Amino acid sequence: MSELLIQGGRFLTGETTVQGAKNSILPILAAAILTGDTVELEHCPRLRDVDSAVRILEALGCTADWRGDTLTVDTRGLDRCTVSDELMRLMRSSSVFLGPLLSRCGAAELSYPGGCELGPRPIDLHLSGLRQLGAEIRESGGMLHCQASRLHGCELLLAIPSVGATENLMLAACGAEGVTVISNAAREPEIEDLQNFLTTCGADIRGAGTSTITVQGGRTLHGGTYRCMPDRIVTATYLCAAAAAGGLIFLRGAQEQQLATVTAVLRQAGCDICADSAGIACRCEERLRGVQPVRTAPYPGFPTDAQAVVMAALARSRGTTVFEENIFENRYRHVDELCRMGADIRVSGRTAVVTGVERLSGASVRSTDLRGGAALCVAALGAAGETRISGLHHIDRGYEDMARDLTALGAQVTRI
Numbered sequence: 029m030s031e032l033l034i035q036g037g038r039f040l041t042g043e044t045t046v047q048g049a050k051n052s053i054l055p056i057l058a059a060a061i062l063t064g065d066t067v068e069l070e071h072c073p074r075l076r077d078v079d080s081a082v083r084i085l086e087a088l089g090c091t092a093d094w095r096g097d098t099l100t101v102d103t104r105g106l107d108r109c110t111v112s113d114e115l116m117r118l119m120r121s122s123s124v125f126l127g128p129l130l131s132r133c134g135a136a137e138l139s140y141p142g143g144c145e146l147g148p149r150p151i152d153l154h155l156s157g158l159r160q161l162g163a164e165i166r167e168s169g170g171m172l173h174c175q176a177s178r179l180h181g182c183e184l185l186l187a188i189p190s191v192g193a194t195e196n197l198m199l200a201a202c203g204a205e206g207v208t209v210i211s212n213a214a215r216e217p218e219i220e221d222l223q224n225f226l227t228t229c230g231a232d233i234r235g236a237g238t239s240t241i242t243v244q245g246g247r248t249l250h251g252g253t254y255r256c257m258p259d260r261i262v263t264a265t266y267l268c269a270a271a272a273a274g275g276l277i278f279l280r281g282a283q284e285q286q287l288a289t290v291t292a293v294l295r296q297a298g299c300d301i302c303a304d305s306a307g308i309a310c311r312c313e314e315r316l317r318g319v320q321p322v323r324t325a326p327y328p329g330f331p332t333d334a335q336a337v338v339m340a341a342l343a344r345s346r347g348t349t350v351f352e353e354n355i356f357e358n359r360y361r362h363v364d365e366l367c368r369m370g371a372d373i374r375v376s377g378r379t380a381v382v383t384g385v386e387r388l389s390g391a392s393v394r395s396t397d398l399r400g401g402a403a404l405c406v407a408a409l410g411a412a413g414e415t416r417i418s419g420l421h422h423i424d425r426g427y428e429d430m431a432r433d434l435t436a437l438g439a440q441v442t443r444i
């Protein structure tokens with residue numbers, strides 16, 4: 029079982045190029061099905077979740093080939109619309125294949141998506157929206173049997189601005205007759221990236237990034253070449269690395285406007301951050317200060333995916349910071365592991381109170397989920413001595429090569 033060994037206490041200096049965004053490339057890979065053609069995806073991150081999405085596409089009859097960081101997907105050979113339970117359980121995002129399959133094939137057979145350690149993650153909003161578009165969905169034995177001889181556009185109002193439901197319904201609406209309007213849609217930058225990809229392929233979608241998205245359905249899409257946006261949560265992770273250890277780093281390709289709530293917190297804590305079109309530079313030379321309460325919320329609010337790494341950076345701050353996790357019920361599983369390293373964090377329901385300590389110590393810790401694992405890496409960089417981090421399969425789901433990137437930023441990290 030591989031582990032990361034991190035020697036803490038080193039001032040970071042260096043630069044790295046931010047990988048493509050996991051939460052953008054996954055819905056884009058599902059959307060490729062709508063083109064019935066070949067798409068070339070540049071700056072595509074090599075992640076375990078991307079491998080899972082490729083396995084689903086191949087199981088449906090598509091092919092996929094890598095050339096450097098370009099992934100070419102050919103969907104002309106798609107001849108099935110069933111995804112096995114084993115493949116569906118690989119990741120939560122497998123659910124976003126439902127909309128494009130219904131749109132292209134008029135049918136889909138799949139089970140509920142894989143569980144995630146973050147608490148209950150229903151897909152009721154996905155299913156009720158697809159039913160309103162005209163799909164018949166029968167649930168039996170954990171399987172979803174879906175039929176749609178014809179999808180028709182309509183007005184959809186989401187009870188929660190769910191990222192996954194917005195993406196699934198955008199994709200289904202592309203194949204529906206007429207116009208679909210999705211209100212209270214998610215506004216995450218990854219939704220805009222999906223719209224831009226689909227527009228490249230001939231779709232007529234407007235409004236991504238706002239709460240109202242309009243899809244003119246029934247257009248024949250085609251293939252194309254698309255460059256995936258940089259991963260804003262990977263950017264947040266490496267900014268927190270410099271904040272936790274002290275450092276002067278440059279993140280090439282990072283875009284600040286997509287994570288302004290995170291950089292605002294890090295500035296408040298004492299980091300000096302400046303950004304331009306080439307990327308983001310971060311300098312941190314002093315011990316961090318505690319900050320105002322951090323409350324996670326749908327975009328443009330503070331991203332739940334950055335909660336753990338920011339908490340890890342503030343574990344050694346001067347003062348106290350209160351966190352409120354409003355998106356997922358069970359997203360503090362990293363806290364016990366941080367406390368093994370000497371952090372002082374008290375959790376009560378959705379609230380966590382971080383009382384900064386002078387010193388963290390290296391320890392053997394275990395990743396509990398993707399962002400929890402990244403938080404342990406951040407804490408280890410600021411800790412005295414060596415930290416051993418196991419459960420790397422979690423981290424590999426969303427970070428192309430954590431050891432490579434942290435080493436480029438001046439850290440001493442070994443993967444064994």
Ligand code: EPZ
Nearest residue numbers: 051121148149150151152153154188190191192193333355
């Ligand atoms: C996406 O998950 C991201 N994943 C998550 O990132 C991210 O944490 C989340 O959005 C919120 O920003 C991908 O994009 C692949 P949601 P998603 O539907 O789409 C509830 C990471 O670390 N809900 O916006 O699954 C749900 O339970 C991952 O990269 C319903 O109740 O999130 C949750 O409480 C983790 N019914 C809330 O809405 C539904 O039908 C937000 O979920 C759908 C969602």
